[in-house]
Amino acid sequence: MKETLLLTKHMRENPEDSHLIDSYEKNGGYETARKTLINGSPENVLEEIKVSNIRGRGGAGFPTGVKWGFLAENEDRYLVINADESEPGTFKDRILLERDPHQLIEGIIITCFAANIENAFIYIRGEYAKPARRVQDAVDQAYQKGYLGKNIFNSEMNLDLVVHLGAGAYICGEETALLNSLEGRRGEPRLKPPYFPAVKGLYMKPTLVNNVETISSVPWIMENTGKEYNKLGVEGSTGTRIFSLSGHVNNPGNYEIEMGSSFGEFVESLGNGIRNNKKVKAYIPGGASAPWFRGDQLDIKMTIDDVANNNSMLGSGAVVMMDEDTNLVNAAKSIVSFFAHESCGQCTPCREGTTWLEMILDRVASGRGRASDIDLLLDVCDNISPGLSWPPKMTTICPLGPSAVSPITSLMNDFREEVESLIPTKVLL
Amino acid sequence: MSESIKINVNGNQIESAPNKLLIEACEDSGIHIPRFCWHKRLDPVGMCRMCLVEIETPRGKMLVPSCTTEVTDEMVVDTESEVVKKAQEGVLEFLLINHPLDCPICDKAGECPLQDQTMAYGPGESRFVEEKRHFEKPISISEIILLDRERCILCARCTRFSDEISGDPLIEFIQRGNKTEVNTFPNEPFKSYFSGNTVQICPVGALTSTSYRFKARPWDLKSVRSTCNGCPVGCSTELNSSQNKMLRILGIDNDSVNQGWLCDKGRYNFEYLNSEFRLKTPLKKLDNEFMETSIKEIYTELSDLISDSNTNINFLIGTNSTNEDYVAFNEFAKNFPSTNQTFYLNDDYLYAGFFEKGINRATIDDLNNSEAIVIWSEDLKENLPVLYLRVRQAVKNGAKLIVFGHSNSTLKDIADFYYSDDIVSENFEIIKDISKLKGIKEHVKDKNVTAIIGKSTPYQLDENLDKLVSYLVENSNSKIMNAFSSGNTFGAINNLDNVKNLRDFTKNVSAENTDLLFVVGSDPIGRSVFSNEIHRIIQDIDNVVCLDLFLHETSELGNYIIPTSSTLGEKEGTFTNIEFRTSRIDKLVPSPGQSLSDWEFISGLSNFCNFNNNIDSLDGLNELAYQDFDDQDSPSFKNLDKPSNFDGIINDYQPNISTELNENLTSKYFVGKKLYGDNITIRYSDSISLLGAKQFIEASESTIEKLNLSSGECTLKQNGHNVSANYVVNNKLADGVIFIPQNRRNFNRFDFSETIEISPNQSKEALNVN
């Protein structure tokens, strides 16, 4: 199995200076934006994006063209790039920001042209200081060249782009929380309805919120047409995707591939197998929020729909392999702790429930569990995500709370004996 | 617009207005959905998740919060399904895992939504074996509010109230997730004029009032519905007592008036009722000493005086009486030709007002239906606080706000146009062509306008206001609200035949023309800017009868002191508010000792004088007050006691005010009233007494620099009268304007028409001032 390089081509071919505008331009960079702004039309861009069938790369997998189509009319509209990549296991946007920031900026220019937007923001998580510096440098270079600012490419298009740093809150990856954060508020998700960003987004104005990888794909699609993009991958999961592979693999890393091969193939070939020839006990197919698959489910195809049909999600494209020696209770606890720590605290079930789950798991993991704890865990989960089904039903505003349920249901469905073995047998007195 | 849609709830069809929130639509049809965070008067946040219900969608049944879901036609809702019950039980369990089990010592117990809903919907026992979240037990977040963060369930009602309604977001969520707590900033306490509302809407015992803490249990409380007589807004209240002591005042949701809210003065200014300093027996002054006497003896002596046709009588009347009291005085005064039926009302700000025919009167609700609101009056936040809230609400709903003068600086932040500096002079005169002002041209001319008009300061000339009002009346579809700011002023001007103000008192009344002065519930010497003159006048009058709750600077000068019942909680009657809405004042607690209502005293005296007037009963007075109205619209007791009229009845009175023009009145300072002051009732209400005690002046930073002030303190000096005060930076004030509150102790003794020397005071450390 081989990679298909669209988004990571320039950085692979020009490893040492792919972040500089000269190198980017030498390799054809900004030509697509120039052509689009001068000769193209917003309608045409939207059409190409629709034809490409690209789906959002942030996690939810919503069709990008449809999302753009929802954007309400208004004098003030905004584009916000979601670079708050924080889902455990995910580090694909980091490479795009660090090593090819101009590709993103070019994507932003074309997107803003298509959506008639004059103000864009890149919201980068605070911990990504180095990527943010690279992007800021790139933005400065683009301003100097006149690719940002007033009258871009003499097309009368104006665009201002601000790089905004977050400050440590996973929840800001949720688009409405991100908007609150960008407005200088607590990063609490907004109610949907009524606050759909395409209608009431940043400053209550229509706003597009798109992932870094999604927008970085725009220049390629415009240069090579949506039709060509649509040919890559499989139906429903067109194009390439950058998967972040981590865990117990020999070659972790970011791999850009067409969707459609199996997780097994992916790990064996590009990941070069599991370390020390161990077996896979379980793996996470799409970031910490996703329910796990068992080691005997490696033949599931890496497409949005195949993973969904197996009751999990491809999510942010983060694949975490856990070998046969992994203490899965600790693994689950780590994930539950993560969500408890990152809960914004608005909704009662998430605020109280995730921490309670963490406490119970902690007790179980350290051998202080009670026989009733398994039922308790599941029932607390059920009160956060009724029915424990997939996709999750929620008693909360956003899916963060139910995300904490995923590792527990995975554990209980497939590895229950591992939990039970940690609970001391009740001694009758 | 009365179109309605049908939704199906639990198998039954109910009707609702479109776009209503599901929780409200159900409530209106008698289906109660449990909730904590949702509050009718606050924007929904959908946070507590208690109100989850199931609705049918194309993708099957979905759990949604009914407080954020709008009804749609044909919606099918289940509020009682197993899934719903499980979710509600789950939410309650989550709320309880960190909630302390201190109900036995919690003020809220017995009227606690969390307690009640746990009984109704909650799990039987706790499965939480871990340690609960701990916070320091109640911390004081202001002089009057305590916060117990352990009890808090993070419903955001208090934070939303402060942000959305009162506009002073001083209480907020701190931290996130499981560590979230509500708190204030360390150096910036919850110093809001509306903080008590957060206590009232807190669904648990997290926010409590110092005045009510540990005082009573809800099941021991007696309560009546009444009307606050603190200012002319006339908020609907519920008074609570236990063992004949007033313990608490709550706001009632009167949709047209206060919508459930109260200002903190209205809510907490009641402890004086129980003060040991209340007058309990009639007093008579002999050789400069007060001696206890009997009411009969006073009646005898007074009736002797009154029956002497050479006795000239005058009335100085306060604004704390009921309409029925005023009717009694009016009828009583008809017996003396000498008074010309004139009543001097205890108010520096009263003037003729705009009541002529052809001027439309505004109701409070008109604010919401106006395209623009024009305000030129005293500081609304300080003097008509709940009206200030209603203005904020109207602006939030889209009305343009145009504010004149220096006095409403608290509205500057939300005003679309704030005309001070160049447009309104320091003498409170509009010095530009009104018709050329942008805000007027764009938002007032030919538009629907509500104007709130009143004197910004006692020194403002009436004619200055005339100009603006004439413009509005001629050029827009305007309604005018006269912003008198003192108690039952509207009841007084409706029921007294001829009303003048304190300035008129100083000009017209003297020992030469007055042998007997009745001073009713008034302390002008302690409050009025004409204090010195009034003091001189009263001192010289031979016979002064004071009807009051307390001895104070003015009543001390009386020869006869009659202890009276307080209109707050000790009397029945009616009250008329700023929009001429009359509503019920009710009695809950007995008044101390031999206290009488004003009307009872006057009625008794009438009888002693053998006057033939019909003021022997409260019902009679009430009938007399409203005899000119159709039986249907009359705010008689009979009508007001019908539930549909609890919120009061608006009538069209023609008040009779005959204040004289106040030319030659000038001030070098901007003099106004603050909400809390050195009033006698506040002084004897322990919880809030300190709030009105601090002496301070306000000015912009540059003005303060020009005064060379830097230590935080200064001294005000004039003719040997020295007051030490703090100064507060208020950059919303125009440069050069110095604000001096007249209702802080000793401030009203200055002559504001003359220069007051303001000098730095280096001797003391800077004090914190609110």
Place this chain on the structure above:
Amino acid sequence: MSWNDSMIKQAKKIIKMYPQKRSAIGPLLHLAQSKDGYISDDSTAVISELVGITEVQVKSVSTFYSMYKQEPTGKYLLSVCKSISCEINNSKEIIDVVKDFTGLNNNETDENDLFTFEAVECIGACGGAPAMQINYETVEGLSSENTIKLCEWLKKEQPDVIIAEEMQDNFGGTKSFDWAIKDQSGTTGSVPGFQTFNTTKEKK
């Protein structure tokens, strides 16, 4: 106000970047953090004044985000990742090593104000697990030995600028991806090194 003129100038420049003042709170808090190593009440008051909201509203925002510290931090903020990919790659050991070396528990700062230790959630270095950040500059592929060496180096050299490349070359191992670009820019405090906050420097 106790921010000096140059900070106020910087703050006003930041405020201008946004259509609405309040949006600047985030960067202004980073600026405050770079000044004091935490968000002091004083800075909160300054920001509240600059942005036109109350102090408690600023505090409400600053306490929501884990990177705005409510207590003073040391010169080096050691943030060891404990999320899933690191967890299953022995991050516990790295955490223990750092705790041992510094003698600190989670969220504590030493007496010399040199180190602050914290175990943090995912820093996006999962391919190079276990990983940590020093003042938000990432080192990946840590071993216990190298972690100790890194701490020792910090203690001994006390560099004023923390540069990811320098640490990675000397103390790191497996990376999430090829870093490729030779970059000698880094951060100057316990705050992300970023142009807007004036907190980044290039090593000559």
